[in-house]
Amino acid sequence: GVGMLEVHWEIDSTSSELARRIPVLDDLAFVISESQSAGRGRRGRPWLSPPGMNLYLSVLKRFDAGFASLSGLSLAVGVMLIRAMGEVGIRTPGLKWPNDVLAGNAKLAGILVELSGEYSGPCAAVIGVGVNIRLPDDLHERAGQPITDLASVTGGEPPGRNRFASALVAELTEGLRTFERHGFAAFADEYVANDLLRGESLRIIDPRGEYIAVGEGVDERGALRVRRADGELVTVDSAEVSVRRS
Ligand code: ATP
Ligand code: BTN
Structure with a gap:
């Protein structure tokens, strides 16, 4: 109840x-x-x-x-x-x-x-x-x-x-x-x-700078997984990150 x-x-x-x-x-x-x-x-x-x-x-x-x-x-x-x-x-x-x-x-x-x-x-x-x-x-x-x-x-x-x-x-x-x-x-x-960012080209803005990457779902802790232009798969989990579809 x-x-x-x-x-x-x-x-x-x-x-x-x-x-x-x-x-x-x-x-x-x-x-x-x-x-x-x-x-x-x-x-x-x-x-x-x-x-x-x-x-x-x-x-x-x-x-x-x-x-x-x-x-x-x-x-x-x-x-x-x-x-x-x-x-x-x-x-x-x-x-x-x-x-x-x-x-x-x-x-x-x-x-x-x-x-x-x-x-x-x-x-x-x-x-x-x-x-x-x-x-x-x-x-x-x-x-x-x-x-x-x-x-x-x-x-x-x-x-x-x-x-x-x-x-x-x-x-x-x-x-x-x-x-x-x-x-x-x-x-x-x-x-x-239900992830709208999966497969999308994203602009990631974090304290280190800005880059373009493709959404690849999330990991088991809920961090965003993205593939950068150089092919590297990285996770983004800071609350200080903004993600925009580019
Ligand atoms: P980020 O991706 O960085 O979180 P965001 O634009 O989603 O960015 P939030 O802080 O999550 O920002 O949400 C606050 C924003 O939501 C406000 O700045 C405004 O643009 C928008 N907003 C405010 N009221 C409403 C509402 N009733 N419905 C939808 N959007 C609203
Ligand atoms: C966001 O997208 O930034 C989150 C918005 C959350 C709004 C809800 S409305 C009920 C509750 N009371 C608030 O002052 N904020 C949340």
Whole structure:
């Protein structure tokens, strides 16, 4: 069963709310909000979070084995999101390493994993998921990159938000328990089956510089595998890396 599931009308950020309450909450506590006044993406970037028809959801999951055991967690959550979409009949989206769900090259959903606690002792992950179900028109200009929603993907009526939210809560509840036991290895094949970067020419931007390489899936820890122009197969696992299709 599910632990706590709390629904707010407005909040700064569902992930900030869980982070504030880590000491007092049970495992698998969920917070959903109708809107967010300070929704966050990675690296402090904003996540546009108007009220209406989108989903802003975060879940707290504790892990006894520490951060060391959590490589690939955001990729596994991507697989859980793809499963939840499949359950409501949506099969076109794919995953862009490390943390985006795209449909037709536009961002449909984002995943933000934030960790606190110990490297090899008890720790907590606050996992935030934003899914666009029906975007207001003006959001497209404000996003700074192509974005899309489930309404556009289905070309008509999007799935009901409550129905999708309950599918996602169920997938996260089960999937996070599986991840706790088996790690990313239990999700790797399904990740690669939904990997939009596989076989694509990519521009990798990391602290050492910029280069072009071809996506070759991910390894058992969730690091991106790419083949460089000189033929060498390298893995890219820094959170400081940006990947663009070139
Ligand atoms: P990277 O690949 O480096 O992570 P990114 O563009 O995916 O780059 P993130 O920090 O993961 O960056 O996501 C934040 C970005 O998502 C914002 O800068 C904005 O462009 C975009 N964004 C903000 N709100 C939404 C939304 N509701 N739907 C889709 N995209 C959004
Ligand atoms: C990204 O693509 O950068 C991740 C975006 C994550 C957005 C979700 S919305 C629910 C939760 N609360 C936040 O403030 N962010 C995440």
